[in-house]
Amino acid sequence: MSVLLNKSDFKLARSCYRKLIYRKQGFPSTNDRNRFLALLADSGLVVQALARLYFPQGILPPDSTTALNWTQQAIQLETVTLFEAPFETASRHIRADILIKKGNNIQLIEVKSRGVDVEEINGNPHRRRRALSKIKDLLEDLAYQKLVIQACHPDFEISCHLMMPDKNRVNPIDRLADRFRIKSNTDNQYHTFIDAEYFGNVDEVLSANLLTQIDVTFEVDALLDELDSEAYKLEILLQNPEKIEPEIGCHCRDCEFSVRSENQPLSGFELCWKAGAHTEPHILSLGQLGNVNLHGEVDELIAQGESSIHAIPEMWLKGKWGNRPWLQLTQQRDFMFEGFHKSISGLSYPMFFIDFETTQPAIPNYQGMKPYQKVLFQWSCHRVDFPGAEPVHTAWLHDSKEKPNAEFLSSLIAQLGEKGTIMTWSAYEQGILKGLLSEIEITDAQKDWIRRAFHRITDMNQLAVHYYFHPQTGGRTSIKVTLPAILKSVRSERTVSWLKELDVYKLDENQELINPYYLLPELGLPGTEGSINDGSGAMIAYQYLQLSIDNRESETYLQYRNALLRYCQLDTLAMLIIYEEWLLMEESKMPS
DSSP states (O other): OOOOBOHHHHHHHHHOHHHHHHHHTTOOOGGGGOHHHHHHHHHHHHHHHHHHHTOTTOBOOSOGGGHHHHHHHHTTSSEEEEEEEEEEOSSBEEEEEEEEEETTEEEEEEEOOSOBOHHHHTSOHHHHHHHHHTTHHHHHHHHHHHHHHHHHOTTOEEEEEEEEEBTTOOOOSTTOGGGEEEEEEEOTTOOEEEEEEEOSOHHHHHHHOOEEEEEOHHHHHTTHHHHHHHHHHHHHHHHSGGGOOOOOSGGGGGOSOOOOOSSOSSOHHHHHHGGGGGOSSBGGGOTTHHHHTTTSHHHHHHHTTOOBGGGSOGGGTTTSGGGHHHHHHHOOSOEEETTHHHHTTTOOSSEEEEEEEEEOOSSOOSTTOOTTOOEEEEEEEEEEOSTTOOOEEEEEEOOSSSOOHHHHHHHHHHHHOSSSEEEESSSHHHHHHHHHTTOTTSOHHHHHHHHHHHTTEEEHHHHHHHHEEOGGGTTOOOHHHHHHHHGGGOOOHHHHHHHHHTTOOOBOTTSOBOOGGGGSOBOOOTTOOSBOOSHHHHHHHHHHHHHTTTOTTSHHHHHHHHHHHHHHHHHHHHHHHHHHHHHTSOEEOOOO
């Protein structure tokens, strides 16, 4: 087991020491295949590649297997700029993104893809403290790096800096992100390393000045003693991992070590919880778990060996949080509470069930956009013209090299018109439309349409919060948990026909409907293993679609396009199915 501590170990150990042991022992993690983390990693690689352009004299290690020796030799030079330079003590290891050495002075630069408001950072001391408090984890990363480098070279003066996208800068270059390419290299030990490279005009991209460098030496130095003490404690623990007892509790709800592998027949979660790992319904499935455990009451039950939701006293839950945790504890069926049909009596036809897909790139691809400004690349709509009418599906997907937001809105206006109720799931779509009001390409007439459209929108998630309950949802109301729950007892024959039409209808061995999102076609293409069945997967697929747009007949382009259209179509079909099933439910009083 590796006992070297790196900067990411602290974040993990703070939530649970046992998690650190599992990571060091190579246990599989859900984060290994988390698409959103992969997407962030890709953004990080692009920002890293852009940052290196600011330092043309910088050099990378020639080989990862000899990188430590390379750093030791290079640091002896009077002046040198190093990329990805490793430093190591007996028990600690770091790799510096960018290190500039001049004489006995070192400028340590941590490159991050997270956006920052430079005006706030450079404002008065109060604004600066508030801004930096939001990125304290980045300051801690720098503090740990400084500790390790200082231990290796105690005579050097080290200043610490962050280099991040400036959210206030406007990109003057069209299709900028297309000029970066993700690449992989394999060393002589067969280790694969992913990196990015820029293929455009360097002077042009540097003049855009999308990244900003912030001196945070003062704030980092204030963290050194505390972080050094924490590192020392972890080093002792790692020397004796068998002494670290499992720390089970409510914090285990989202444990990343809940999966198995061929090398690990038991997951980390199972090793910690033992027989209690497979209790059904599990105590960790309780809705509002954090609120119920506000003073540690649930943690105390877990410490006493309880793992079932039924160990929680009803008196802790009844009359609180809309009674949802109490219903989850006491009821076995779904409910539609009184008032639902009255609440929808004012909805009008045609009825539009819509869903948007967007992305927020750290490095904007289009001229005139800022880092992390939303790119609107897809919408799906199921339109129902009158009660009982068969739905008509339409969709729009950005598949050109032009800036998409204005075209997105124009096509949406043509679809939704001026009459009828617009059904969404959450306030996300309304927020997207509101954001368009500030974009210069949007005309006054289009802005007026958006303002009128606000009054037509009904949020189905709020209907679920106020009127619908199913014990399977665990108190949650997202569409991804509501759809499979409501499909446990299908009331409408049209639901089955709609699922079959989209080819996402299949029964399991118990003759129950399989979650349709699990039945979307698999791609088998890099970065999107499996199917596109969530928003982060859609964002990655859109990136690949844009990269393959010059060859519209290619298998890659066609697969990503079809997968994106199918996924977004299922989202709006899910809304339609849920609404159809709700209409057939009898209203009930709240159980007492």
